[in-house]
Amino acid sequence: xxxxxxxxxxxxxxxxxxxxxxxxxxxxxxxxxxxxxxxxxxxxxxxxxxxxxxxxxxxxxxxxxxxxxxxxxxxxxxxxxxxxxxxxxxxxxxxxxxxxxxxxxxxxxxxxxxxxxxxxxxxxxxxxxxxxxxxxxxxxxxxxxxxxxxxxxxxxxxxxxxxxxxxxxxxxxxxxxxxxxxxxxxxxxxxxxxxxxxxxxxxxxxxxxxxxxxxxxxxxxxxxxxxxxxxxxxxxxxxxxxxxxxxxxxxxxxxxxxxxxxxxxxxxxxxxxxxxxxxxxxxxxxxxxxxxxxxxxxxxxxxxxxxxxxxxxxxxxxxxxxxxxxxxxxxxxxxxxxxxxxxxxxxxxxxxxxxxxxxxxxxxxxxxxxxxxxxxxxxxxxxxxxxxxxxxxxxxxxxxxxxxxxxxxxxxxxxxxxx
Amino acid sequence: xxxxxxxxxxxxxxxxxxxxxxxxxxxxxxxxxxxxxxxxxxxxxxxxxxxxxxxxxxxxxxxxxxxxxxxxxxxxxxxxxxxxxxxxxxxxxxxxxxxxxxxxxxxxxxxxxxxxxxxxxxxxxxxxxxxxxxxxxxxxxxxxxxxxxxxxxxxxxxxxxxxxxxxxxxxxxxxxxxxxxxxxxxxxxxxxxxxxxxxxxxxxxxxxxxxxxxxxxxxxxxxxxxxxxxxxxxxxxxxxxxxxxxxxxxxxxxxxxxxxxxxxxxxxxxxxxxxxxxxxxxxxxxxxxxxxxxxxxxxxxxxxxxxxxxxxxxxxxxxxxxxxxxxxxxxxxxxxxxxxxxxxxxxxxxxxxxxxxxxxxxxxxxxxxxxxxxxxxxxxxxxxxxxxxxxxxxxxxxxxxxxxxxxxxxxxxxxxxxx
Numbered sequence: 001x002x003x004x005x006x007x008x009x010x011x012x013x014x015x016x017x018x019x020x021x022x023x024x025x026x027x028x029x030x031x032x033x034x035x036x037x038x039x040x041x042x043x044x045x046x047x048x049x050x051x052x053x054x055x056x057x058x059x060x061x062x063x064x065x066x067x068x069x070x071x072x073x074x075x076x077x078x079x080x081x082x083x084x085x086x087x088x089x090x091x092x093x094x095x096x097x098x099x100x101x102x103x104x105x106x107x108x109x110x111x112x113x114x115x116x117x118x119x120x121x122x123x124x125x126x127x128x129x130x131x132x133x134x135x136x137x138x139x140x141x142x143x144x145x146x147x148x149x150x151x152x153x154x155x156x157x158x159x160x161x162x163x164x165x166x167x168x169x170x171x172x173x174x175x176x177x178x179x180x181x182x183x184x185x186x187x188x189x190x191x192x193x194x195x196x197x198x199x200x201x202x203x204x205x206x207x208x209x210x211x212x213x214x215x216x217x218x219x220x221x222x223x224x225x226x227x228x229x230x231x232x233x234x235x236x237x238x239x240x241x242x243x244x245x246x247x248x249x250x251x252x253x254x255x256x257x258x259x260x261x262x263x264x265x266x267x268x269x270x271x272x273x274x275x276x277x278x279x280x281x282x283x284x285x286x287x288x289x290x291x292x293x294x295x296x297x298x299x300x301x302x303x304x305x306x307x308x309x310x311x312x313x314x315x316x317x318x319x320x321x322x323x324x325x326x327x328x329x330x331x332x333x334x335x336x337x338x339x340x341x342x343x344x345x346x347x348x349x350x351x352x353x354x355x356x357x358x359x360x361x362x363x364x365x366x367x368x369x370x371x372x373x374x375x376x377x378x379x380x381x382x383x384x385x386x387x388x389x390x391x392x393x394x395x396x397x398x399x400x401x402x403x404x405x406x407x408x409x410x411x412x413x414x415x416x417x418x419x
Numbered sequence: 420x421x422x423x424x425x426x427x428x429x430x431x432x433x434x435x436x437x438x439x440x441x442x443x444x445x446x447x448x449x450x451x452x453x454x455x456x457x458x459x460x461x462x463x464x465x466x467x468x469x470x471x472x473x474x475x476x477x478x479x480x481x482x483x484x485x486x487x488x489x490x491x492x493x494x495x496x497x498x499x500x501x502x503x504x505x506x507x508x509x510x511x512x513x514x515x516x517x518x519x520x521x522x523x524x525x526x527x528x529x530x531x532x533x534x535x536x537x538x539x540x541x542x543x544x545x546x547x548x549x550x551x552x553x554x555x556x557x558x559x560x561x562x563x564x565x566x567x568x569x570x571x572x573x574x575x576x577x578x579x580x581x582x583x584x585x586x587x588x589x590x591x592x593x594x595x596x597x598x599x600x601x602x603x604x605x606x607x608x609x610x611x612x613x614x615x616x617x618x619x620x621x622x623x624x625x626x627x628x629x630x631x632x633x634x635x636x637x638x639x640x641x642x643x644x645x646x647x648x649x650x651x652x653x654x655x656x657x658x659x660x661x662x663x664x665x666x667x668x669x670x671x672x673x674x675x676x677x678x679x680x681x682x683x684x685x686x687x688x689x690x691x692x693x694x695x696x697x698x699x700x701x702x703x704x705x706x707x708x709x710x711x712x713x714x715x716x717x718x719x720x721x722x723x724x725x726x727x728x729x730x731x732x733x734x735x736x737x738x739x740x741x742x743x744x745x746x747x748x749x750x751x752x753x754x755x756x757x758x759x760x761x762x763x764x765x766x767x768x769x770x771x772x773x774x775x776x777x778x779x780x781x782x783x784x785x786x787x788x789x790x791x792x793x794x795x796x797x798x799x800x801x802x803x804x805x806x807x808x809x810x811x812x813x814x815x816x817x818x819x820x821x822x823x824x825x826x827x828x829x830x831x832x833x834x835x836x837x838x
Contacts, residue, residue, distance in 0.1 A: 219637070239834040354831075365830060368832060370529055371836050394813040408816070416788075
């Protein structure tokens with residue numbers, strides 16, 4: 001059985017590799033037509049998709065899913081309309097493939113062009129969000145990659161129904177779903193170096209860690225973030241209040257939401273009470289160091305004593321760690337030590353402090369007077385996003401269509417020999 | 420003991436991470452001064468370096484090294500002069516760090532800059548070439564990265580002597596050598612995700628495979644190549660002869676040397692005997708498919724019947740597989756199936772065939788009328804090379820200073836909130 005499964009997954013890999021060579025040479029028009037076919041097919045298949053989704057929802061309690069997870073898993077007619085619309089938006093984006101990135105001539109007359117090409121075959125491992133299935137299929141096709149999708153058992157029936165639509169709309173084997181939730185299939189996929197060029201896990205930290213530790217194929221990780229907002233001595237008070245609030249409460253469950261506030265000692269007495277009142281009014285629990293707790297207590301704002309682990313924590317909830325720091329230098333060192341290198345912001349009217357912060361904070365996105373929530377492919381103007389890479393190789397920060405591509409070098413000569 | 424070793428390697432990692440944050444902010448002038456100090460130190464230390472190298476050479480027989488390996492391990496005064504010179508050349512290269520790669524403004528007024536920054540901490544795993552120790556140290560410093568070097572036991576004494584010079588010349592902990600050849604140290608290093616951001620193995624296929632399979636840190640692989648030259652129907656005969664010869668015999672032991680010749684059936688009768696005579700005269704053994712063998716036999720050129728494995732083999736020697744193909748389409752399919760995606764060339768006077776070949780051959784470097792040997796950082800004009808990546812993510816093809824870098828995004832706002 002395990003052997004049959006390995007054979008099956010290997011055969012999926014071999015077909016994906018063949019498909020990827022064809023896709024690399026497929027025209028933009030043909031790719032866009034396939035995307036529009038898929039969008040239309042989703043619009044026309046609400047009934048079977050919702051029925052399949054009901055099968056997964058009926059099993060959700062058995063899988064022990066929490067309420068938020070069940071919500072993410074649930075399809076509705078409105079969500080299906082959004083899914084189809086997102087596929088049409090990908091069709092409307094420019095094709096990243098074929099762009100000449102660099103072009104130079106060597107003294108010996110060789111002309112070298114660096115050209116953007118698809119990566120090849122991408123394995124996407126995800127948990128229980130139907131939009132990941134469709135988004136990844138659309139983005140991989142548009143960027144000329146073949147994709148192998150492996151979703152969790154919680155979403156198996158929904159995925160099989162979506163996969164049928166994808167298969168009918170897309171070129172042969174362009175996107176294949178592994179047709180079993182068996183874990184052994186994942187083990188085979190993660191070691192299929194002969195056919196698969198890149199693995200992208202989308203899901204919780206446990207899934208990503210498992211994939212990173214077990215894959216022999218290069219992985220692009222999308223860990224969540226421990227994001228900081230540092231309110232400098234020279235911060236505009238009103239801007240500090242609105243930015244800290246937006247970064248924390250606008251959508252607390254996502255990776256670019258703020259988890260910690262650092263405030264300069266020079267303005268903590270005057271500004272922290274205002275920030276604390278606004279945050280607690282918005283339902284945020286404040287876990288404070290001693291200095292912050294003392295200031296807030298004097299101002300009558302309720303706080304919780306922060307434990308050591310709170311100051312490196314990703315809460316993904318209406319909780320914020322708060323510390324007082326003595327300088328921008330200390331803020332930078334604190335963020336580089338206790339943060340996760342995701343998205344960190346400074347609020348200040350002082351350009352010198354801002355430049356210092358942006359130069360030395362070692363994070364994918366470093367913001368000056370803007371919310372951490374802007375680390376996002378759509379907000380960057382990429383038009384689509386497959387995730388936010390927390391790696392430093394290949395892609396760092398938002399991953400759009402271009403980040404799903406590699407490059408190759410074309411060299412034109414006239415008989416040059418190496419000596 | 421194993422636990423002490425894990426503690427030691429972890430402490431090296433922690434110090435490297437701290438050093439990397441300082442290096443990211445180090446000026447170009449300070450980095451160049453350190454490089455020139457190292458070059459001078461090598462020039463001044465011939466006696467102790469040669470003495471240390473003698474220790475390794477005396478042990479080489481005990482390690483079972485082949486003659487070519489002993490040669491690579493051997494230092495001479497001339498090689499030491501070259502080493503120092505290569506460090507001076509790195510000092511003379513432009514600093515890749517800080518360049519603004521992209522710069523745009525969003526409709527909401529946010530200004531986004533993509534800026535080149537060092538990767539962080541790079542672990543280099545290599546076997547027995549002293550020039551790798553020095554080259555990697557110099558390239559990592561120039562690109563603002565901290566490096567942890569781990570060489571093989573065959574080169575241990577030489578490395579320790581080189582490491583002393585590096586430590587004296589470079590900023591604190593910028594380049595650290597793991598001071599033991601114990602394999603357990605490597606196992607710890609490959610899982611030190613908290614401090615190390617990238618692993619680059621330099622050496623034979625066995626080493627690279629071991630590292631790729633055991634590292635939980637992203638690896639950039641430098642496998643060798645199964646490179647093809649395809650001689651098209653419209654090839655200029657004299658150019659075909661010189662290119663095939665150059666690609667095969669100019670340095671047969673390296674990854675960008677040709678391992679296989681494909682020739683179009685339309686010119687095989689007329690051209691293959693000429694190529695075969697030139698190759699055998701240069702000492703090349705020809706392992707042929709039936710069609711090529713028959714043509715060469717008629718012309719009196721000695722051949723060896725090719726076995727199936729010869730047609731996917733990397734010989735790294737004066738051996739060439741030879742096959743006759745019926746079209747450029749078959750040549751492309753053959754290369755994409757049996758090659759390794761490294762460096763493949765077409766020889767033709769027909770631009771249509773050349774464009775078809777360059778568009779569809781899925782290799783890092785695809786050459787038209789030029790030798791496969793040009794897939795090389797120096798030949799590309801990069802001024803230095805840490806290797807030739809056979810991966811598709813981050814770097815593909817020659818890796819110079821820019822490929823040792825990542826990027827970050829700096830966003831400047833005026834209080835923008837996400838809604």
